[in-house]
Amino acid sequence: MQFGYSEICLAHDPGPRHPESPDRLRAIRERLATKHGVEYVDADPVGVAEIATVHDRAYVDSVEEFCVDGGGNWDPDTIAVEETWDAVCQSAGLACWAVEAALEGATGRKTPFSIGRPPGHHAVPEDAMGFCFANNVAVAAQQALDDDAYDVDRVAIVDWDVHHGNGTQDIFYDRDDVFFVSIHEQGLYPGTGSVDETGEGEGGGTTLNIPMPAGSDDAAYLAAIEGPISTALEAYDFDLLIISAGFDAHRHDPISRIRLSTEAYALMTDRLRTLADDVDAALAFVLEGGYGLDVLADSVALVHETFDGREPIEPDGDLESRAESALEDVCEEHELDIDFA
Numbered sequence: 001m002q003f004g005y006s007e008i009c010l011a012h013d014p015g016p017r018h019p020e021s022p023d024r025l026r027a028i029r030e031r032l033a034t035k036h037g038v039e040y041v042d043a044d045p046v047g048v049a050e051i052a053t054v055h056d057r058a059y060v061d062s063v064e065e066f067c068v069d070g071g072g073n074w075d076p077d078t079i080a081v082e083e084t085w086d087a088v089c090q091s092a093g094l095a096c097w098a099v100e101a102a103l104e105g106a107t108g109r110k111t112p113f114s115i116g117r118p119p120g121h122h123a124v125p126e127d128a129m130g131f132c133f134a135n136n137v138a139v140a141a142q143q144a145l146d147d148d149a150y151d152v153d154r155v156a157i158v159d160w161d162v163h164h165g166n167g168t169q170d171i172f173y174d175r176d177d178v179f180f181v182s183i184h185e186q187g188l189y190p191g192t193g194s195v196d197e198t199g200e201g202e203g204g205g206t207t208l209n210i211p212m213p214a215g216s217d218d219a220a221y222l223a224a225i226e227g228p229i230s231t232a233l234e235a236y237d238f239d240l241l242i243i244s245a246g247f248d249a250h251r252h253d254p255i256s257r258i259r260l261s262t263e264a265y266a267l268m269t270d271r272l273r274t275l276a277d278d279v280d281a282a283l284a285f286v287l288e289g290g291y292g293l294d295v296l297a298d299s300v301a302l303v304h305e306t307f308d309g310r311e312p313i314e315p316d317g318d319l320e321s322r323a324e325s326a327l328e329d330v331c332e333e334h335e336l337d338i339d340f341a
Contacts, residue, residue, distance in 0.1 A: 001285075001304045002039045002101065003032070004094035004114040012087035012118055014079035019255070019291040020118060020131040028115055031297035037308050039110065043097030045089035046139060050096070053146070054138040054171050056126040063088070063133050074128050084118070088133045091116030095136035095286045096143050102282035103150045103240060111273075111307050113245070113285040115300070121165035121244050121288050122190060130163065130190060137244050137286050138171045144240055145177055153177065156238035156281070158229065159184070160221075160268060161246025161288040162256040164193030164209065168244065174201040179208070179236045183224050185249070185258050186211035186326070195333045208232050210330050213322040214257035218264040218315040220323030221249075225271045227338045228330050233275060241276045241283050243269075247290030247299040255291055265299040266312035273307075 010022040032038045052060045064085050066072070071080030094116035101112040120137060122130030137157055144152045157172075159165035159182040169192070172178040182193050199207040210224050233241075247265065249258040276283040285303065290296035306312060324340050331338050 001113050001307050002041060002110040004043050004097045004112060004116065005029070005040045006042045006090045006094060006116065008045070008090040009087050009117045011083035013081055018079060022117075023293055024290065024296060025115060025117060027293040027297040028300050031301045032304065035301055035304055035308070037110070038304060041097060043093045045086070045093040046096060047089060050143065051089070051092060051134045051139055053142045054125065054135055055123070059126045063128060078128050078131055078133070080133070084133070087118060091118055091120065092134050092136045092139045095120070095140040098284040098286055099140040099144050099240065099242065102284040103144060103152065111283055111285065113287070113303070115287045117287065119246070119288045121159055121161060121168050121246070122163070123167040124170045129167075132167060135167045135171060137242050138168055140286065141178055141240070141242060152239045154179070154236060154238045155240045155242065156233050156236060157181065157242045157244060158272060159244035159246070159288070160249065161244055162249035162253070162258050163189055163246070163289065164211075165244055166190050166192040169193070169197065169207055172203065173199055173207060174203040176202045176206055179206045179233060179238060181208045181210070181229055181233070183210040183212060183221065183229070185256050186213055188256065195330050198333065205334070206236070208330070208334060210326070212258060212326055215259055216323045217259045218261055218267060221260060221264060222267055222271065222315065223323065223340060224327055225268060227327055227340065228334065228336050230271070230275055231336050231338060232334060234279065237279055238281050241272065241281050243272060243283070243285045244288050245285045245303070246288035247296045250290070250292060250295045250299060252295045253290065253292045262295060262298050262302055263313050263315070266302045266306045266310070267315070269303045269306045270312045
């Protein structure tokens with residue numbers, strides 16, 4: 001893989017006890033240093049105009065002013081310092097780089113993965129929340145749709161972070177040019193993402209939420225990807241697939257109760273890579289959450305190893321009955337005929 005990275009993203013420091021720490025990127029870099037075939041690219045930052053393609057302009061201006069004035073608590077969880085604005089623009093710029101590189105084939109055989117921060121998937125059109133100020137994936141998706149050089153008519157976003165990607169959903173909820181999928185822990189922050197949130201207006205049917213019960217494991221997540229996610233996205237026939245790649249559904253992450261192994265991220269990567277190949281779509285990864293430093297670093301490294309030729313190890317056993325029930329609810333809501341027997 002080729003990784004988008006910038007030292008600017010380290011300057012956003014919400015404090016020593018905050019889980020969204022610069023140490024997240026340091027841990028990833030340290031782990032990738034032991035791996036073959038890792039390359040880094042430092043992309044140009046975006047500006048206010050690019051962020052405002054998916055966010056309210058007055059909100060974007062207020063975030064910039066808030067940071068320039070020294071920052072502080074935007075809300076109890078979302079904290080800025082003076083350097084945060086530069087990191088926000090850089091993180092969104094890295095996401096745009098990943099999408100551009102995927103569409104242009106600029107990385108050759110190396111799939112692009114943006115490891116910027118702060119993350120973005122909770123940032124809604126007119127507000128920051130959940131550690132997020134600008135929705136990196138949404139900015140990048142919008143850029144791909146707006147640039148005629150890319151010939152992109154439809155974008156699919158799969159968010160496997162353990163938290164629902166409410167901001168990304170809100171931005172594209174009434175549009176049919178982006179299909180948003182979120183697989184997340186049921187009932188966890190921010191409390192959105194139920195199966196009946198399926199889009200509205202022209203976007204009706206282009207939002208797919210899969211809230212998984214606490215305790216769901218590798219097999220359950222694979223069943224979701226091989227079942228409702230693949231079925232819905234194959235029918236959508238997208239040109240670009242962006243993975244909102246959070247790693248906090250790991251069984252050793254301090255925030256969640258989902259029980260994914262490190263190997264699950266290799267398995268999900270393999271399935272989604274195959275899905276993109278099947279519809280001849282470009283593929284890019286953008287970092288979201290993940291707060292256990294060792295398991296975050298190990299999981300990102302395993303995604304890289306999957307693209308470097310390592311074969312994922314298939315899980316043992318059948319999916320849990322609770323997860324099976326959850327997937328059946330999703331299929332019923334979206335009228336997908338899938339047999340989980």
